[in-house]
Amino acid sequence: MEDQWQRAYDFAVEVARKAGEEIRKAGEREIRVMTKSSTVDLVTKTDERVEKIIIGSLTDEFGEGTHCFIGEESVAKGEPCILTDKPTWIIDPVDGTTNFVHGFPFVAVSIAFAVNKQLEFGVVYSCLEDKMYKARKGKGAFCNDQQIQVSDVKDIHKSIIISEHGTDRSPEKVTKTFSTMQKILCIPVHGLRGSGTAATNMCLVATGAVEAFFEIGIHCWDIAAGAVIVQEAGGILLDVDGGPLDLMSRRMVSANNETIAKRIIKEIEIFPVVRDDAPAEKQ
Numbered sequence: 001m002e003d004q005w006q007r008a009y010d011f012a013v014e015v016a017r018k019a020g021e022e023i024r025k026a027g028e029r030e031i032r033v034m035t036k037s038s039t040v041d042l043v044t045k046t047d048e049r050v051e052k053i054i055i056g057s058l059t060d061e062f063g064e065g066t067h068c069f070i071g072e073e074s075v076a077k078g079e080p081c082i083l084t085d086k087p088t089w090i091i092d093p094v095d096g097t098t099n100f101v102h103g104f105p106f107v108a109v110s111i112a113f114a115v116n117k118q119l120e121f122g123v124v125y126s127c128l129e130d131k132m133y134k135a136r137k138g139k140g141a142f143c144n145d146q147q148i149q150v151s152d153v154k155d156i157h158k159s160i161i162i163s164e165h166g167t168d169r170s171p172e173k174v175t176k177t178f179s180t181m182q183k184i185l186c187i188p189v190h191g192l193r194g195s196g197t198a199a200t201n202m203c204l205v206a207t208g209a210v211e212a213f214f215e216i217g218i219h220c221w222d223i224a225a226g227a228v229i230v231q232e233a234g235g236i237l238l239d240v241d242g243g244p245l246d247l248m249s250r251r252m253v254s255a256n257n258e259t260i261a262k263r264i265i266k267e268i269e270i271f272p273v274v275r276d277d278a279p280a281e282k283q
């Protein structure tokens with residue numbers, strides 16, 4: 001049924017906007033910061049509250065038990081992170097929590113929807129910029145209702161690449177991350193950037209502001225919505241080894257085209273990360 005999920009898509013946009021308003025208001029008050037996997041992996045009451053608002057709104061709309069949820073803060077509290085064939089919402093209530101805490105102006109709500117393990121649509125609301133990015137499979141990608149498209153640059157020397165440092169600060173991983181960045185910078189490319197939110201980074205690929213975003217260590221909720229947006233804007237998604245993207249692998253290259261993606265992949269120093277869907281004892 002072609003339009004089966006249109007209501008869900010439209011509702012996701014409404015919910016993302018409501019969540020973004022909550023984040024904006026919360027940013028005007030004092031923010032109490034807690035930590036998760038390390039002292040630089042930050043979380044706030046706003047992350048937890050906004051995730052509850054999103055899941056609560058979706059449950060009220062679509063009924064208890066009809067849809068599954070993978071939410072960053074629910075998983076942090078022990079909920080499973082397994083993608084099944086059932087209709088599943090993949091949610092990051094506050095992507096860019098560190099930015100939110102510091103008032104660095106890129107913070108996004110990321111909501112994706114998958115059925116039979118295939119992403120149907122994605123919504124990223126960059127709430128401090130008031131930019132609503134959305135895309136539904138086969139229907140194009142939009143920012144504030146204007147259709148968006150990736151850049152047509154094929155020459156890596158004329159590109160801007162985005163990446164992040166992540167929250168794992170073990171010296172081996174930081175060394176590999178910086179070594180990759182150094183090699184890419186010295187190709188040379190026009191520039192290296194990082195907005196501090198994976199969801200926004202992917203939207204920047206989708207609008208053509210940058211040619212590629214890659215990262216090892218991101219989670220499925222950081223990239224699921226952005227993945228649909230990049231693809232619908234004409235871009236591609238790959239694993240850092242050049243294979244197909246695996247949403248649960250915590251590794252991703254998103255790019256405007258294969259030429260740029262493959263050139264970046266040549267320079268990426270891969271390090272191991274624990275999959276999002278690994279059993280709890282391996283996390």
Ligand SMILES: O=P(O)(O)OC(CO)CO
Binds near residue numbers: 196199
């Ligand atoms: O701010 P969050 O949701 O922890 O996400 C980070 C990466 O995990 C930025 O994308």
Ligand SMILES: [Mg+2]
Binds near residue numbers: 092094222
């Ligand atoms: Mg995130």
